[in-house]
Amino acid sequence: MNKTTFEVKNGIAVILLNDPDHLNPLDQATDIELLKHLTYCEQSPEVKAVVLGGAGNSFSAGGDMRFFKKQLDEKNYARLDELAKHVNRVILKIRTMKKLVVAAVQGYAVGGGANLALASDFIVADYSCKFSEPFTKIGLAPDAGAMYLLTRAVGAKKALQICIECPVIRADEANKLGLLTQLVPGGQALSAAVAFAEKLANGPLLAYEMAKEQTNRISYADFEDYLFSTETGTVGRTFRSADYREAVIAFLEKRKVRYSGR
Template identity: 35%
Template structure:
C-alpha cells in the first residue's frame, strides 16, 4: 500500500516507527488514515524483523481525532453521516494494537482529542511530552467515545472516573495522565523522541518471547471480549448518536466557533 498519511520505518534494532503525518487536519483519522493504520499494524505484526512498535504523531499534535470538517460538509450538503465503516476500521486498529505479539509504545506530543486519545491509550506504554493534552471531545459534538476509549478507560480507571472524563470532555494534562496510571513517563517536549527510542531499544534487546506471552496473558485476562464489544456496543451506540440532530448541531457549532444548543434529539 502507498502510504500518504503515515510514515512507516523499521530500523536496524527492530523498532518499527509508525508516524501519523498529515498536519493538514492535525492527523484526524479519516477512512484513508484508518486503512493505512490497519495496513501498518498488520505489517508490523507479521514482520519477523520487528521487535517493538512505536506509534507517534508530530510535534504539533498526536491526533485531533475524527475529521469534523468532513462531517460538517456532509451535513451542510444534506447528506447522511454514517460512521460504521470508519469506526469498524479503527476498531480493527485498536484491537490489533492490544492483540499484537510485540510491545507497543505510544509517543504523544501536543493534543490528542477524540479517537486520538483512544490510539494513545492503545499501546502498552505511553510516553508523553509535558505539553501533551488529552480530550475525550466526543460529548462536545453529541457523540460517544469510540476507537475503544470507553472500554480501555473503564479497564484502567474504573467506571466513575471514566464517566467523568467521557461525560465532561474536560482536558487531561500529561502529568494527570501519569498520576492516573495512563502514562508511563512524562518528559520535556524536546526530549520525547530520544526518551521514546531509548526505551524502545531497551525493550527490543529484552526477552521477546516473554513479552509476547505477557501480552497474551493480559489480553486474555482483561481484553478477551474487546473485539465483540467494539462490534456490538461501540458501533451501534455511535450510529444512534451520529444520526441525531444533536450531532448535527455539535458539528455546526464546532466549525462555526459557537456554543452548541443541544436538545436531546
C-alpha cells in the same frame, strides 16, 4: 501525499501520523495505512517492537470535523458508520497484536487519537501532552474504544466522568491517573519512546509478548465484541441525532452548541 510514514531501524518500527498542519486527524485513508503498517509489523520477524507517534507538535486531534459535516449534509450516515469501523479495526489491532506498541505522545491526543495511545501497551509522553475524550461534547457516544479503554485504565466511575465532563487532561494529571508509562521533557516524546522500545527489543521479548497475551486474556477478552456490537450500535444512533449535527455545525461556526437532547 501519504497520511503516515513508516520506518524500521534496529528492529524498531516507527509509524508516524503525517498531517501535522491539521494536527494529524484520523480519516479512512489514515486508518487503512495504519492497519497496513501494523499488520506488517505483526508478521515481520525484522520488527521487535513498534513506536506509534505523530509528526509535528501533536499526536492526533482525532476525527476531522469537516469530513463529518460533509457526510451529515449528504445524509451519508453509512460513511460515518464505515469510518468508525475502520478506526476500531486499528484500535483492535494495536491492542491484540503480539508485538509490543509504545505510543509517543506530544501535544494533542484527542478522541480517536487519545484512544490510539490508550490501546498501546505503553505511553511515553512529554509535558506538552493534552488528552481529551470530547465525544459527548459533540453529541456523540464515545467511540474508538474510549469507554472500554478508559474503564480499564482508571476505573468505571472516573472513565464515565471523563467522557461526560470532557476535561483536557494535561501531563501531570495524566501521569497521576496512571495513563503514562514515562513522562519526559518537551520535545523528547518520540526519542524517549524509541529508546524505551529498543530496551524492550533487547530484553526477553518472548516473555514480554506472553505477558501481553495474558493481559489481553484477563482484561481485554471481550474487546472485539464491545467495539463491533455495543459501540457500533450506540455510536451509530448518535451519528443520526439532532445534537450531533448541531454540535458539528456549531464547532465549525465557532459558536456555542444548542443541545436539544435528541
